Amino acid sequence: MTRFWTRLVVVLTVITGVNYIAWRWMASLNWEAWWIALPLVIAETYSLIDVMLFGMTVWNLKIRKGAPEPPADATVDVFITTYNEDLDMVLTTALAAQRIRHPHSTWILDDGARPEMKALAEQHGLGYVTRSEDWTKDLPRHAKAGNLNNALMQTDGEFLLILDADQIPEPDILEKTLGYFNNRKVALVQTPQYFSNVPADDPLGSQAPLFYGPIQQGKDGWNAAFFCGSNAILRREALMQLGLVGYVKETEKSIRRALAASRQAIRQARKSTDMDSPLVAQVLDEVEAATVEAQQELDSGMALSEITYRVRRRVDTAVQTLVQADVEALQSDLEEIAAMELAHVGEAGVPVVADDAVQRMSARDWSPLGALESVQAVLDALSVERNDEAQPIMPLATISVTEDMATAMRMHAMGWQSVYHHEILAYGLAPEDLKTMLTQRLRWAQGTIQVLLRENPLVQKGLKVGQRLMYFATMWTYLSGFAAVIYFAAPIIYLLLGILPVTSLSWDFFIRFIPFMVVNQLLFAVAGRGIPTWRGQQYSLALFPTWIKACTTAARNVWFGRPLGFAVTPKARQSGGPSWSLIQPQIVVSILLAVAAVVGIVRLATGLAEPLGTLVNVAWVIFDLVVMSILVRAVLYKGFEPPAESAEPTQSERNPDGV
Amino acid sequence: MEFSYEVKDSYAEVKADGRLNMVSAPKLREFVTDVIAGGSNRIVVNLENTAFMDSSGLGALIGCLKAARQAGGDLRIAAVQPQVKMVLQLTSMDKVLTAYPSVEEAFSND
Numbered sequence: 001m002t003r004f005w006t007r008l009v010v011v012l013t014v015i016t017g018v019n020y021i022a023w024r025w026m027a028s029l030n031w032e033a034w035w036i037a038l039p040l041v042i043a044e045t046y047s048l049i050d051v052m053l054f055g056m057t058v059w060n061l062k063i064r065k066g067a068p069e070p071p072a073d074a075t076v077d078v079f080i081t082t083y084n085e086d087l088d089m090v091l092t093t094a095l096a097a098q099r100i101r102h103p104h105s106t107w108i109l110d111d112g113a114r115p116e117m118k119a120l121a122e123q124h125g126l127g128y129v130t131r132s133e134d135w136t137k138d139l140p141r142h143a144k145a146g147n148l149n150n151a152l153m154q155t156d157g158e159f160l161l162i163l164d165a166d167q168i169p170e171p172d173i174l175e176k177t178l179g180y181f182n183n184r185k186v187a188l189v190q191t192p193q194y195f196s197n198v199p200a201d202d203p204l205g206s207q208a209p210l211f212y213g214p215i216q217q218g219k220d221g222w223n224a225a226f227f228c229g230s231n232a233i234l235r236r237e238a239l240m241q242l243g244l245v246g247y248v249k250e251t252e253k254s255i256r257r258a259l260a261a262s263r264q265a266i267r268q269a270r271k272s273t274d275m276d277s278p279l280v281a282q283v284l285d286e287v288e289a290a291t292v293e294a295q296q297e298l299d300s301g302m303a304l305s306e307i308t309y310r311v312r313r314r315v316d317t318a319v320q321t322l323v324q325a326d327v328e329a330l331q332s333d334l335e336e337i338a339a340m341e342l343a344h345v346g347e348a349g350v351p352v353v354a355d356d357a358v359q360r361m362s363a364r365d366w367s368p369l370g371a372l373e374s375v376q377a378v379l380d381a382l383s384v385e386r387n388d389e390a391q392p393i394m395p396l397a398t399i400s401v402t403e404d405m406a407t408a409m410r411m412h413a414m415g416w417q418s419v420y421h422h423e424i425l426a427y428g429l430a431p432e433d434l435k436t437m438l439t440q441r442l443r444w445a446q447g448t449i450q451v452l453l454r455e456n457p458l459v460q461k462g463l464k465v466g467q468r469l470m471y472f473a474t475m476w477t478y479l480s481g482f483a484a485v486i487y488f489a490a491p492i493i494y495l496l497l498g499i500l501p502v503t504s505l506s507w508d509f510f511i512r513f514i515p516f517m518v519v520n521q522l523l524f525a526v527a528g529r530g531i532p533t534w535r536g537q538q539y540s541l542a543l544f545p546t547w548i549k550a551c552t553t554a555a556r557n558v559w560f561g562r563p564l565g566f567a568v569t570p571k572a573r574q575s576g577g578p579s580w581s582l583i584q585p586q587i588v589v590s591i592l593l594a595v596a597a598v599v600g601i602v603r604l605a606t607g608l609a610e611p612l613g614t615l616v617n618v619a620w621v622i623f624d625l626v627v628m629s630i631l632v633r634a635v636l637y638k639g640f641e642p643p644a645e646s647a648e649p650t651q652s653e654r655n656p657d658g659v
Numbered sequence: 660m661e662f663s664y665e666v667k668d669s670y671a672e673v674k675a676d677g678r679l680n681m682v683s684a685p686k687l688r689e690f691v692t693d694v695i696a697g698g699s700n701r702i703v704v705n706l707e708n709t710a711f712m713d714s715s716g717l718g719a720l721i722g723c724l725k726a727a728r729q730a731g732g733d734l735r736i737a738a739v740q741p742q743v744k745m746v747l748q749l750t751s752m753d754k755v756l757t758a759y760p761s762v763e764e765a766f767s768n769d
Contacts, residue, residue, distance in 0.1 A: 153722075156681045156715075236681055240714030244750040247721060251755060303757040305724060309733050313769060384755055385725045392725055393718045 002529065003061060009523045010055035016516040017048045023512050028502045037501040040490050043483040050480070051520055053473035058214050058527040060221025060466075064421065067189075070178030076104035076233075077127075077157030081147055082165040083111040087120060089429075090165045094126050097163060102174035107155060111147045129154055135390040144229070145396040145403035152239065152395055160239075164230040166429040167193070173425040177233050180419045187238035187416035188408060190216065191231045191423060195430035197640040202532075203633045204437045205539040206430030209531040210524075216420040218527075224470035225420035227408035230428070238416050242407065243395035245414070251304055251384050258381035259298065262291040265374035272372070279322050286318035287375060294382065305384045315379060327357055399454045401564065402447025406455065409471055413462035432639040434582055434631075438546055441539075445478045445550030446557075446564055453558040480540050481547030488544075488589050488624055491617040495600030498609055505612050538630045545585045578635045590628050597621045662690040670766050671699035676708035679716035687716070691723040691734070700732025703765040706758075707738035712746050720756070735765040 021044060030037045078097045082090045090108060097106045107127035110117045121128035129151045135141060142149070148162065159181065163169060177189045192212035198204075219225050227234070266288050270281070290311045297307045386392040397406035408418060431437040457463060457471035493499050502509060524533050556562040580587065597618050603609040660683035664673045671694055675687055691702060704720065706712075720736065727734040737759040739747070747753040759765040 153718075154685075156685065158681065237714050240681075240718050241750055244714055244717055244721070244752055248751045248754050303753070304755045305733070305735075306757055310769075383728065385728050392721045 002526075006058050006061060006523075006526050009519060009526050010059055012519045013055055013516075013523050014052055016512075016519050017051060020512040020516045021045055021048050023508070024502075028509065030499075030501055030503050033499045033501055036486075036490060036493050036499065039486045040501045043486040046479065046483045050473075050476055051523070053469060053476060054215075054527075055523060056466075056469060057218035057222075057473055058523075059218070061214060061217050061527070062221035062420070063217060064220070064419070067177060067179030067419075067421070068182055070102065070175065071182070074102070074159060074178050074181070075157045076102060076159045076161060076174060076178070077151075077155045078104050078106045078161045078163065078169075079109050079148065079151055080107065080163050080165060081109045081111070081144055081230075082117070083144075083147075085165040087114070087117055090117065091120050091124070093163060093165055093168050094121070095124060096168045096171075097161075098124070098126060099171050100161075100169055100174055101171045102178060104161070104174065105155070105157065107151060109147050109151045111141075111144075127155075131390075139388070139390045140398070141390075142394075142398040142403075143401065145394075145398050145407075146390070148396050148403075149243075149391060149394050149398075152236070152243075153391060153393075158236055160234045160236060162230055162232055162234065163426065164428060167230050167426040168196075168428070169231075169426045173231075174233070176423065176425060177419075177421055180421070181233075181235060183417065185415070185417045186419055187235045187411045188225070188227050188418040189233045189421055190225055190228055190418065191421050191425045192216075193228060193231055194424040194427055196427040197429050197432065197642075199640060199643070201633075202535055203630070203637045204431060204434065205535045205630070206437070208536065210528060210533050210536050213422065213531055214527045214529075217422060219470045220418070220420040222466035222470050223417050223464070224412060224467040225408075225418040226474070227404040227411075227418070229402070229404035231426045232404075235416075238411055238414075239395035239407075240393070241414065242397075242410050243393035246394060246397075246410075247386065247392050248304075251386060254381055254386075254388075255294075255298065255304060255308065258378050259291055259295050261381075262288075262375075262378045265378045266291075269372040269375050279325055283315075283318045283322050284372075284375070287315055287379070290314040291378070291382075308382050308384050311379070311382050400447045400450040401443055402451070405448060405471075405474075406451045409451065409455065409457060409460065409463070412467050413460050415462065433579075433637070434634045435579055437634070438543070438582060441543060442546050442550055445547055446554045448475050448478050449551050449554035450558055451475070453555060477540065478547055478550065481544040481551065484541045484544035485548075487541070488593065491620040491624070492592050492596040494613060494617045495596035495603070495609075495621070498603065498613075500613055505610075505616055535630070538627050541624075541627045542586060542631055580635055583631045583635060586628055586631055590625060593621045593624050593628075660686065662687065664690075664694050666699055670701040670703050672703050672705055672762050674705045674708065678711040679706075679709050679719070680711065680713045681715035684713075684715040684719035688719045688722045688726075692726055695726055695730050695732070700727055700730040701766060702727050702732065702734045703759075703762050704734065704736045705738055705762050706736055706740065706743055709743060710740060712743045714746070714750060717746060717750060717752055721752075724756070733766075735759060737762045737765045 021041075024041050024044060029041060078100065080090060080094050080097060090110075094106055094108050100106075105127055107129050108117060108121050109129050110121075111131070113130040118128050118130075120126075131141070131147075131150050132154065135146070135150065140146070152160075159178065161169070161174065173191070177191065180186050180189045193208070194212070195206050198206045216225055266284055269284055293314075294307050294311050297310070298304075380387065384392075395407075396403045397410060400406045412418065431440055451457075452472075452475040457468045457475070460468065463471075490501055494501075524537075553562075553564050557564050600609060600614050600618055600621075604611060604614045660675065660677035660679065662673065662675055664671055666672075673691060673694060675683075677683065679687060691704075694702060702723065704723070709716075720734070724734040736756055738761055739758040744753075744758065747756065747758065
């Protein structure tokens with residue numbers, strides 16, 4: 001029944017929305033003020049697409065009725081990822097994980113490699129994993145994705161339950177979820193992230209009931225439920241397969257790149273001054289011939305390990321010839337010297353160059369080719385060892401700081417299925433201050449935009465159209481910062497300057513706009529089935545500086561290789577008083593809005609402005625200020641104080657669908 | 660899963676009999692690393708009696724290949740069974756590793 005009503009409202013939203021936006025584009029634009037008219041209609045179009053994608057998401061809402069019995073012999077590793085979190089917190093989570101009923105091994109993945117953590121793990125019989133010796137200093141560590149990839153190589157469970165250090169699991173978390181894997185195509189089961197240290201009014205917007213609810217259930221309906229980094233169970237085989245496919249792709253790419261660069265490198269080397277020696281020139285000829293041959297072999301489909309091995313052999317032989325000649329010259333010099341000064345040599349006789357000298361001096365680190373750095377770089381890249389990474393196989397995606405989304409998308413593209421199980425089975429800790437919360441939101445947004453720019457879901461092979469749009473929908477929402485700025489600017493411009501972005505605020509406008517707005521709100525009410533969505537709506541507008549910063553930093557990172565300024569979200573509350581400076585842009589905008597409203601009313605009183613336009617825009621300002629007001633509460637929020645009664649969700653909250 | 664090895668003229672043959680899966684994969688890596696440390700850097704993994712391999716098994720083979728290359732040698736595979744061949748294709752690993760029909764042929768061309 002819910003499904004019918006949801007779909008009906010979706011259809012109505014699309015009809016009224018398209019009706020309104022089409023009219024806005026075709027008949028309402030005030031071209032004299034195009035500099036605000038055009039941005040506003042684009043922002044409104046953005047919002048229509050956003051709500052249509054939401055409509056598409058909930059169109060296929062999937063309400064699951066629980067998993068079948070899991071096979072008793074399924075082996076599971078429980079991973080608790082930590083970097084610098086409080087030891088007590090990690091231990092509490094780990095001990096709760098140890099008490100999970102289905103047989104399993106519990107591991108603390110300590111990226112901080114803290115001896116105290118290790119001691120605690122040993123004392124309680126918990127597994128303890130740190131980075132292997134392969135992760136040398138000069139190689140990228142890939143944060144949490146690297147931590148998990150490292151642990152995957154040191155464990156052997158068929159399934160992996162991944163928990164952040166603060167996510168305390170229920171003992172039945174595996175019994176409730178493992179059964180989904182009876183379907184051999186299922187690679188991921190995600191459960192909600194719920195926070196136990198959040199008051200009912202949720203001033204920081206920590207709970208995401210719309211996401212861990214209709215949105216994930218909707219994505220599930222399109223076989224596109226997301227992996228969200230914690231409280232999820234993964235199939236090792238699927239992850240390893242991703243790692244292998246990624247390895248082959250990266251290796252081939254790097255070999256092709258090296259071959260393409262080799263011509264230039266060899267030409268450069270020839271020009272350099274040491275080229276007088278005919279022997280070095282000869283070696284370069286040999287290197288060139290080897291790379292040309294490698295290119296032909298690559299084009300003919302020969303295996304990469306073979307191609308690289310042959311290049312190496314050929315170049316090694318050439319280098320040995322070169323060194324051999326040098327050594328022979330040296331030896332004959334020695335003999336000449338000995339012959340001239342025979343009387344002084346005494347018993348020792350003629351000095352002899354050691355037998356293994358040629359071999360030793362031809363080796364990679366002493367090779368004369370080492371002097372020709374660009375050539376050496378090409379030869380180093382012609383390898384299958386993936387020397388630029390600690391492990392050749394990287395199962396979790398490392399293209400983004402939110403490895404979870406990228407990993408799930410690649411799984412879906414390979415044909416694996418995912419499940420969203422709508423039941424709270426772990427309790428975490430949300431940030432308790434604005435600064436930490438902003439850091440976390442920024443990181444999520446940056447990661448999402450990174451994935452969009454590096455592996456745009458709309459063009460990924462292997463994804464179904466619905467899956468593409470489900471990934472794209474989430475990315476699209478993170479562009480809201482730009483629209484928000486325009487939504488704040490438009491009423492300010494009208495109230496201060498009297499410039500209206502539409503030709504007139506007439507019956508034509510209201511008859512199209514109001515039905516769309518009403519149906520739009522109705523959609524959230526119906527799809528949300530009574531869950532509070534207002535907090536989320538407030539933050540999606542009010543955090544506009546964060547969203548914009550995420551887009552610009554992620555774009556600079558992907559396109560120009562600049563660092564993101566990435567920080568691990570601190571789990572403990574940051575000290576210090578209220579930090580108004582964090583919301584400076586929002587304060588400035590709010591003051592502008594308030595001033596504009598006052599000026600607008602004065603202009604109305606003095607006959608400079610129209611009543612209807614002023615009324616609509618003042619109402620708009622009031623709406624914007626109510627949206628922003630949440631930030632005042634966020635700044636003043638002093639952290640969570642447990643209420644007298646337990647903060648645990650009620651049974652209906654924990655398990656709203658009666659799974 | 661049972662591992663054994665035998666040093667031949669120009670290479671060492673490693674036999675991996677049984678199911679090469681997530682449980683036995685780390686053991687294969689350890690075993691081959693030991694063989695390389697023992698002085699043989701040219702390895703042929705004989706998969707004649709490997710009835711089953713999963714992605715973890717393939718991952719271990721890549722780890723072994725890396726170790727052999729770092730020691731200045733190479734690792735090759737021979738005598739793969741149909742299931743293994745399928746896994747190689749599915750993961751596109753056949754683009755990296757050539758499956759030789761027999762152990763003797765693996766290093767015959769150099």
